[in-house]
Amino acid sequence: MRLDYRITFINDQPRLLALSEGLGSVSAFALDIETINWWSPGAERVALIQLAYRAGGELRVAVVDTLAPLDPTALRRPLELDTATKVIHNAAFDAVRLARHYQISAAPVHDTMLAARRGGERRYSLKAQAEQHLNLPLDKEARQSDWGQRPLHPKQLSYAALDAVAALLLYEHQVCRGLRGDYRLRAGAANEQAALPLSSSLPHAGRVEEATPVGQGPPAGDDLSAASLALLGIITELPSRYGPDQLAASVGDDRVGLAGWIIDRVLGRDADLDESSAKMEIAGLCRRGLVRITPTRRLEANESGRGVWQRYKPL
Known part of the structure; x- marks a missing residue:
């Protein structure tokens, strides 16, 4: 798919207010965010908010620098306006962080990942969905970059904008297919994700007393999801191999x-794990004290984490 859209970088309040006013007249817009230090609730910050929309027949993307001297709550009205659909891929990550950091309750929300899962698809990451339904490859090279650095590299801006565009186009495709992705932010969800235990929108795993056959995704026990168990296994077996951003970005793609x-043994060969869900699971492992971030920002399992993996890992 060949795309033609305009990117506007916003890092001051007047232009942010103009964007907020303009979004009030659109029927739908896609939203994506980039975060830093997402594995620590106390240190986590939203670095960018990307908004893709159609205006006058043109596809446009606004990339808002939330680390600049501006007030992101200026976006409250369009994000909470009930006449515009907010499109988010994995709203359990993005919508929750808007509520946590800015007390913004985005609604109504169409979650394109939720719609894909409800449609029975096994590969529901944004990358997989864009390639399958839009013939649109997503360049993920910038995923592991530092979103807190300024100035941002042009490749970072391009990557950030494209994810929002892909979500909007996927929404339009899903609407044509009759798929519904209604998502409602639960009261207190922002605080729940900052507490223990943490579980993402992926299916919960339960407990297990014996090994599970290959491809069936064994329950993790100790209130961990199967995705958390798989990530804990990678961190345990490959200590200091991955930084948190690197693992979250690569775990869904690099099945080697x-x-x-x-991943194949714990989740199944056809299972998909998108980047935002991986971030939620890794953050949960950190907050539970099963893994730690080293001074060089690498992931390592501690004694309790290694014990959980040894108890529940597949044979």
Whole structure:
């Protein structure tokens, strides 16, 4: 798919207010965010908010620098306006952080990942959905970059904008197919994700007493999801191999070597794990004290984490 859209970088209040006013007249717009230090609730910050929409027949993207001296709550009205659909891929991550950091309750929300899952699809990451339904490859090279650095590299802006565009186009495609992705932010959800235990929108795993056959995704026990168990296994078996951003960005795509074997055995060969869900699971492992971030920002399992993995890992 060949795309033609205009990117506007917003890092001051007057232009943000103009954007907020303009969004009040559109029927739908897609939203995506980039965060830093997402594994620590106390240190986490939203670095960018990307908004894709159609205006006058043109596709446009606004990239808002939330680390600049501006007030992102200026976006409250369009984000809470009930006449415009907010499109988010994995709203359990993005919508919750809007509520946590800015007390903005985005609604109504169409979650394109939720719609894909409800439609029975196994590969529901934004990358997989864009390639399958839009013939649109997403360049993920910038995923592991530092979103807190300024100035941003042009590749970072391009990547950030494209994800929002892909979500909007996927929404339009899903509407034509009759898929529904209604998502409602639960009261207190922002605080729940900052507390223990943490579970993402992925299916919960339960407990297990014996090994589970290959491809069936064994329950993790100790209130961990199967996705958390798989990530814990990678961190345990490959200590200091991954930084948190690197693991979250690569786990859904790089199904090779020991890390790929663990994902296939625990989640199943056809299972998909998108980046935002991986971030939620890794953050949960950190807050539960099963893994830690080293001074060089690498992931390592501690003694309790290694014990959980040894108890529940597939044979």
